[in-house]
Amino acid sequence: MPTVLILGAGSDMAVAIARRYASAGYTLQLAARNPAQLHALEQDLRIRHQVAATSHAFDALNFDSHLSFYQSLPAQPDLVICVFGYLGDQEKGQSDWQEASRILHTNYTGAVSILNVAAEAMAARKNGMIIGISSVAGDRGRMSNYLYGSAKAGFTAYLSGLRNRLFHAGVHVMTVQPGFVDTQMTQHLTLPPLLTAKPAEVANDIFKAAGKKKNAIYTKWFWRYIMLIIKSIPEFMFKKLKL
């Protein structure tokens, strides 16, 4: 059975993704800052789906550790899904560099650092797949979250370049851009119910699209059209909006 490595495995979205892959029989490698918190999930996956699961310590901001983290995994993963992210506090980040850099480094630099490692390993083996969870927020910067959005924009561009490169090595890269998802990250926000996906729906979309080797998806699907409209608003108008 193939092995999937989930980076940032403790989040609601990651739990849903782990369960979706476990139900298809994958072996799971779960990685998070505090692996003790993953113990319950590990048991849960084993009991519900009769799969093997292991937990590993991983911090996206600890760039220097990424190579040894990857090399010490019990098996080389066939699929790596980069789920971690940090929405952060936009307003705080505007004047507090610590907050701003944490947003940028978690969503962009940290993701690039670990996926560089995974990419090298897969390119050498000439197989594997990488899935990166970016965001619709990366499609256009908005006043309410452009620090996060710009990091996700960078991540989206990185994934597209990586896809281009790894295509020639037989490795597939898929970009996922979720819209609103009902998770811990968005708990404090009031989201429009009709536009908001459950983590399990996102996980299902990802699983299905990965099976078809899609290059880039929006989830739920209608965000493609919402973002088309948002991207088509002329800048002279867009800048006047309070989004």
Place this chain on the structure above:
Amino acid sequence: MRKQLSNWGNYPALDCEEAAFSVDEQLQQYVDSHEHIIARGNGRCYGDASLGEHSISTLRYDKVLAFDEATGEFECQSGITLDQVLDITVPKGWFLPVTPGTKFITIGGAVASDVHGKNHHAEGSFSNHIISMQVLTGKGLLTCSPTQETDLFWATCGGMGLTGVITTVKFRLKKIETAYIKQKQIKAKNLDEVIRLFDEHKHYTYSMAWIDCLQKGDSFGRSILIVGEHAKENELNDKQRQAPLTLPAKGKLTVPFNLPGFVLNNFTVKTFNALYYAKNYKRVIENVVPYEPFFYPLDAIHHWNRGYGKDGFVQYQFVLPLEHKDGLAAILHRIGEKGWGSFLAVLKVFGHQDDLISFPMEGYTLALDFPVRKGLFPFLDELDALVLEYGGRLYLSKDARMQQEVFWNSYPNARKFERIVQAYNPGGKFRSIQSDRLQFNYGSNNSNS
């Protein structure tokens, strides 16, 4: 997130904040940073028991921690719902020891309401099958069981979340050979006959009856008694026997009858009623059915509760002790005269129960729905007085309106329960608008610690 929250009866609706957690640290943080909170499972209690200024949803705290397929011991976090538990255990030959009439409730809700099923007379309520559990109380995370920290254990079973948030529960499952039930449906002409039939069939593990509340005269209380046992493998037909522990594909499940939607309209009520009886033209029908339509006939119709409209409804469930079962007729008469209730009610027998604050007591329990309307609550107050007169009480998990003295006068251990709540939840950090309505005295944060 701030939202309008209501439970299954859509009454009351409260503008409040609901948060969620998936790991212990998040729960602890939330508990530490909020003055008043109440745990909320899947919101299947009908009234206000899991509503409060800040409710904390357990639904993401849903991991299975252990399942011993040899002994049937199962341990999980409190937010997992019964349908998920069944999906995991039934294929391995294990069933829930006790299940209510819907599988969309959480294990935490099953404990906090100490739920009963159709097997109460034979196997007791949910608490009877708990090995141990952990509760995040006002005094930290504690483990309790029937032999350890017993005050906390008994005040948590049926304690409506007032001792704290139940985090993990370890309980015993029940061995089954098949995913099927061998059931028998028996028509009863009236209330007397159905009570007699209950008695005749008390050796069955599962039993309940649907009572038609609108009939008068000789047919007063006419009903259908449904009894059943887990089917043995040799009781299945050839097709079922190919995969005895697997339910037939979804969608093919037959719903024995359609209840909701028409409940509000007397005309359709009568039409459906006639049809319903015509369908069961034989007095006794025996057959083998998958467990789903047997235990969860209403689950096949999602959100049937919305059929009652936006004002919502309350479910009125009371129990009368065995020696006052005559009270059933009196109360049913009052309900029938008024004509405000749903036309069908559920009748069950309870066996003996020895505990602190749970609803069941040896006797008969009846449940029916009342759409919220002007004058309903004064009428229900009158019914409450009757229930108390006959030595009965109301189920907190269905309640949205009872006057506080009704509770204090009908639960003999209520004050003892209150003292235990004061010890584990000093100052009342864990409280709902129900416990406030019932005027719980939570004690003070300092004097008790």
